[in-house]
Amino acid sequence: SYLEPLFIGSEEVRKELPEDANRFQQIDTQVKSILQKGWKMRNVKAICSQPGLLDTLHGLEADQDRCKKSLSDFLDGKRRQFPRFYFTSEADLLDILSNSSQ
Numbered sequence: 109s110y111l112e113p114l115f116i117g118s119e120e121v122r123k124e125l126p127e128d129a130n131r132f133q134q135i136d137t138q139v140k141s142i143l144q145k146g147w148k149m150r151n152v153k154a155i156c157s158q159p160g161l162l163d164t165l166h167g168l169e170a171d172q173d174r175c176k177k178s179l180s181d182f183l184d185g186k187r188r189q190f191p192r193f194y195f196t197s198e199a200d201l202l203d204i205l206s207n208s209s210q
Contacts, residue, residue: 110199112136115175120205121182128178135168135175 114121115132122129142164146155155161183201187193193201 111172111175111179114179114199114202118202118205121179121202124182125178128175131171132175135171138164138168 111132115125115129116122116136142161146152149155179198183193183198186201186205193204196204
């Protein structure tokens with residue numbers, strides 16, 4: 109949930125990491141779809157025993173890890189450019205970068 113505002117809401121990230129932003133958008137859409145199906149079924153056992161669900165979730169987790177790695181590399185690059193950002197959290201740093209023109 110903390111990645112959603114970073115990949116979807118931050119223009120800086122969408123501009124610098126377009127492939128990962130699109131990947132995250134697809135992850136977000138698929139997870140919401142799975143959760144909506146679960147809400148409609150209202151039976152945990154039936155939901156969790158759907159064929160292929162576990163493989164889908166593992167794939168989404170792997171894609172999310174790639175997004176996290178790319179975001180971390182992006183922020184490390186910004187921290188190398190601006191050493192004062194070394195002690196700033198990821199969320200705060202992205203907020204600073206996305207509002208830099210203001």
